[in-house]
Amino acid sequence: MITNVKIKRAVVFLICIGILSMAVCFLISPKKEFSENENRYLTKLPPLSAKAVFDGAYTDSINDWLADHFPQRDFFVGLKSRAEIAVGRKEINHIYVAEDDYLIEPYAKPQNTERITDTLVKFYEKLDQTALDIHLMLVPTAVTIYSDKLPTYAPMSDQMATASAIYDASGIPAIDCSDWLSDGASQGQLYYRTDHHWTTLGAYYGYLAYCDAKGLTPVSLESLTAQTVTEDFAGTLYSKVNDYSHKKDTITIYTNPEDDLTVTYIDTGEVTDSLYNLDYLEEKDKYSLFLNNIHPLIEIENKAASSQDELMLIKDSYANSIVPFLAHHYRKIYVFDTRYYRDGPSSFLSDHDKITDVLLLYNMNTLDSDTGIRGIY
Amino acid sequence: MVFSCIPFLFFFLPLCLILYYAVPFSWKNGILLIFSLIFYAWGEPLYILLMLFSTVLDYTNGRLMERFGTTKCRRTFFLCCSICINLSILAFFKYADFVIASVNGLLGTQFAQPHMHLPVGISFYTFQTMSYIIDLYRGEVKAEHSYTAYLTYVSMFPQLVAGPIVRFADIQEQLHHRNITLDKMEQGLLRFMTGLFKKVLIANQAGALWEEICALGASETSVATAWLGALCFTFQLYFDFSAYSDMAIGMGRMLGFDYNENFRYPLTAISVTDFWRRWHISLSTWFRDYVYIPLGGNRKGVPRHLLNIAVVWFLTGLWHGASWNFILWGVYYGILLMLEKYVWGKALAKLPRWIQHTYAFLIVVFGFVIFAITDMGALGNYITLLFSFASNTLADTRFLWYLGNYGIVIVIACILACPVYPWLCRKAASLSRGKSCVLSALAGLSVLLLFVLSTAYMVSDTYNPFLYFRF
Numbered sequence: 001m002i003t004n005v006k007i008k009r010a011v012v013f014l015i016c017i018g019i020l021s022m023a024v025c026f027l028i029s030p031k032k033e034f035s036e037n038e039n040r041y042l043t044k045l046p047p048l049s050a051k052a053v054f055d056g057a058y059t060d061s062i063n064d065w066l067a068d069h070f071p072q073r074d075f076f077v078g079l080k081s082r083a084e085i086a087v088g089r090k091e092i093n094h095i096y097v098a099e100d101d102y103l104i105e106p107y108a109k110p111q112n113t114e115r116i117t118d119t120l121v122k123f124y125e126k127l128d129q130t131a132l133d134i135h136l137m138l139v140p141t142a143v144t145i146y147s148d149k150l151p152t153y154a155p156m157s158d159q160m161a162t163a164s165a166i167y168d169a170s171g172i173p174a175i176d177c178s179d180w181l182s183d184g185a186s187q188g189q190l191y192y193r194t195d196h197h198w199t200t201l202g203a204y205y206g207y208l209a210y211c212d213a214k215g216l217t218p219v220s221l222e223s224l225t226a227q228t229v230t231e232d233f234a235g236t237l238y239s240k241v242n243d244y245s246h247k248k249d250t251i252t253i254y255t256n257p258e259d260d261l262t263v264t265y266i267d268t269g270e271v272t273d274s275l276y277n278l279d280y281l282e283e284k285d286k287y288s289l290f291l292n293n294i295h296p297l298i299e300i301e302n303k304a305a306s307s308q309d310e311l312m313l314i315k316d317s318y319a320n321s322i323v324p325f326l327a328h329h330y331r332k333i334y335v336f337d338t339r340y341y342r343d344g345p346s347s348f349l350s351d352h353d354k355i356t357d358v359l360l361l362y363n364m365n366t367l368d369s370d371t372g373i374r375g376i377y
Numbered sequence: 378m379v380f381s382c383i384p385f386l387f388f389f390l391p392l393c394l395i396l397y398y399a400v401p402f403s404w405k406n407g408i409l410l411i412f413s414l415i416f417y418a419w420g421e422p423l424y425i426l427l428m429l430f431s432t433v434l435d436y437t438n439g440r441l442m443e444r445f446g447t448t449k450c451r452r453t454f455f456l457c458c459s460i461c462i463n464l465s466i467l468a469f470f471k472y473a474d475f476v477i478a479s480v481n482g483l484l485g486t487q488f489a490q491p492h493m494h495l496p497v498g499i500s501f502y503t504f505q506t507m508s509y510i511i512d513l514y515r516g517e518v519k520a521e522h523s524y525t526a527y528l529t530y531v532s533m534f535p536q537l538v539a540g541p542i543v544r545f546a547d548i549q550e551q552l553h554h555r556n557i558t559l560d561k562m563e564q565g566l567l568r569f570m571t572g573l574f575k576k577v578l579i580a581n582q583a584g585a586l587w588e589e590i591c592a593l594g595a596s597e598t599s600v601a602t603a604w605l606g607a608l609c610f611t612f613q614l615y616f617d618f619s620a621y622s623d624m625a626i627g628m629g630r631m632l633g634f635d636y637n638e639n640f641r642y643p644l645t646a647i648s649v650t651d652f653w654r655r656w657h658i659s660l661s662t663w664f665r666d667y668v669y670i671p672l673g674g675n676r677k678g679v680p681r682h683l684l685n686i687a688v689v690w691f692l693t694g695l696w697h698g699a700s701w702n703f704i705l706w707g708v709y710y711g712i713l714l715m716l717e718k719y720v721w722g723k724a725l726a727k728l729p730r731w732i733q734h735t736y737a738f739l740i741v742v743f744g745f746v747i748f749a750i751t752d753m754g755a756l757g758n759y760i761t762l763l764f765s766f767a768s769n770t771l772a773d774t775r776f777l778w779y780l781g782n783y784g785i786v787i788v789i790a791c792i793l794a795c796p797v798y799p800w801l802c803r804k805a806a807s808l809s810r811g812k813s814c815v816l817s818a819l820a821g822l823s824v825l826l827l828f829v830l831s832t833a834y835m836v837s838d839t840y841n842p843f844l845y846f847r848f
Contacts, residue, residue, distance in 0.1 A: 070383060
């Protein structure tokens with residue numbers, strides 16, 4: 001269609017220049033190890049070995065290596081996402097691009113419900129149910145609470161139906177916080193726009209549900225000190241969608257001025273007086289500031305607690321932002337991340353007879369996709 | 378290495394072309410050969426030996442036929458040697474597992490399968506080398522004396538792994554004398570770009586939706602979703618396969634070669650017969666010239682004609698992969714062609730054009746469902762879904778969801794599957810100078826933008842399949 005000879009020549013010339021300059025830039029530019037935007041380590045040039053060459057693995061990794069270190073990779077990756085959104089795609093890299101600038105992770109059809117309930121049943125049967133007050137709290141994610149924000153016709157399966165099935169089959173007394181969250185949805189932002197976690201406000205509604213079930217008097221939000229620590233949080237969903245023009249999130253943290261905390265990270269031996277590590281604000285994954293990212297076991301002592309009760313909290317990363325509220329009610333909280341704690345919390349219980357309460361808290365998405373809960377037994 | 382990837386487009390191709398243009402003509406075949414061997418070894422580091430063996434065999438056979446083939450009897454001997462060895466290699470590497478599995482299934486025996494991994498492009502290059510020997514036997518080409526030239530012909534990277542099947546007769550002259558001009562280089566590059574856009578921006582998108590629909594459970598698939606899936610696979614295969622041919626023809630042109638066209642808007646065919654004149658032309662003419670006509674074509678009476686069609690379409694199906702669904706796909710077309718020849722072909726031609734188009738299009742889309750699903754059980758289930766008008770929901774919200782997400786890509790695919798581009802070119806040629814300048818500038822700008830966009834898709838590199846590993 002380009003009938004004009006000069007224009008044709010110019011177009012061809014520009015394409016050739018584009019190809020050659022990209023190739024040269026690639027060769028001379030330093031290679032990054034980690035992509036902040038995509039939140040992952042980039043492929044390294046694979047070591048040359050006869051086996052890798054002959055089974056084709058070597059050439060495959062060369063392809064990845066070139067794509068990962070391509071000049072202006074962030075620009076190109078972002079351009080692709082923008083283009084897809086422009087042609088009407090509402091799902092990018094398995095994430096829904098929802099209303100009000102929300103990115104929402106869908107709930108995939110659960111695969112592991114039976115194995116999860118089996119584990120829970122075994123765990124529950126072994127505990128001394130007369131001495132301990134045990135609860136299971138399965139938290140819905142944004143896909144349920146913000147279902148009205150989802151793009152039209154987006155396929156979804158019912159998270160809370162799976163949750164009920166697990167509650168019934170496991171026999172563990174349930175705390176269903178979904179109504180609390182639904183009611184709270186009009187009060188503020190309960191989930192991050194760019195991350196799969198709930199916000200501290202979302203966690204507060206979860207805390208209200210817990211207090212209600214336990215008969216505790218919740219601390220009012222007004223009596224806590226709120227602090228906006230960042231307005232530049234680009235979470236995990238942001239890194240999956242890679243639309244770099246997307247609006248970022250604000251993180252607000254709450255502290256109770258009455259509390260007197262000692263937080264011990266058992267794996268590293270570190271002792272501090274705060275539930276937050278604000279050093280993570282300098283990094284990409286700012287959600288890690290809650291309870292200093294991932295630790296198999298954390299011991300939190302509150303000398304100003306409202307009771308002498310002790311809580312064993314078995315959880316995933318969702319609970320990291322509910323702990324600051326719970327801390328006020330317990331003299332001691334033992335926080336277990338069963339993805340990393342290998343010894344089984346049950347034996348821990350027999351060594352710590354002051355523990356009065358057990359709470360299992362997981363969000364409905366990682367409960368199924370990340371099989372960490374099976375570490376409880 | 379697929380053509381639409383970073384290593385090929387930004388490193389391999391430019392390096393090859395720079396060296397190719399820099400050296401004197403007598404070295405050009407050598408450069409092309411070295412790069413072709415690197416290209417093949419990149420994906421098949423071991424089986425490159427098999428390809429080299431195949432070329433040595435046919436080159437030697439050609440020389441022997443020339444030297445000693447004084448009588449028809451001797452020539453036939455050399456021909457049979459070559460064909461037997463070529464087909465045995467193909468049969469062993471491509472069909473052994475399939476035949477043994479079928480025999481085991483039928484007789485309940487327990488023969489072990491060799492589990493050979495299929496060498497990329499073996500079906501394409503075996504057919505190329507066979508075309509040489511057969512044409513030589515028929516006296517339609519002269520024996521090639523330069524092994525470098527012969528190996529260059531067989532291994533040439535533009536057409537090595539996904540066609541078109543270039544016949545030696547068409548290219549022998551060009552192997553020794555060809556014009557390499559700036560004009561041809563420009564045309565070739567733009568043609569390559571067309572193919573790149575089709576593959577990266579259309580075929581891969583349609584393919585992603587097809588895979589998503591294919592993975593759904595039966596209860597989640599409404600009739601409309603199932604047909605949407607079939608349409609998407611049709612677009613994926615057409616835009617992917619014709620894109621490879623575009624890229625091959627474009628690169629051939631940059632190197633100074635002229636290849637024949639391989640696709641002529643097959644989705645706009647008006648009958649099944651017409652479809653096969655437009656789809657993968659280099660394969661159907663190969664079967665026509667080397668199987669169908671030697672068997673007698675349509676000149677030996679109706680029963681023999683029917684048999685010839687059956688044989689050719691059984692083989693065409695089988696060529697596409699060692700699996701029952703491909704045979705079924707071939708037989709499906711064989712039967713439809715017989716019916717068009719002897720039952721409704723004439724009546725069909727009298728119907729309004731749009732009915733003819735619809736008829737052919739539906740047959741083609743349904744045919745590609747047979748082509749797409751290699752597992753016979755899964756194929757049966759999918760076909761049931763396509764026709765479960767009574768028992769299943771006709772359309773559900775999931776269908777609307779897919780339509781919303783992929784609607785624009787599908788509409789663009791529909792437009793590009795029609796000969797809109799040649800029509801625009803004809804219009805452009807008749808424009809006044811000023812207007813054609815504006816149009817050229819707009820078209821040029823779009824090419825540049827699409828190139829940047831394609832690069833973005835290749836860099837993000839989420840889904841970029843090579844569909845012809847079964848061929």
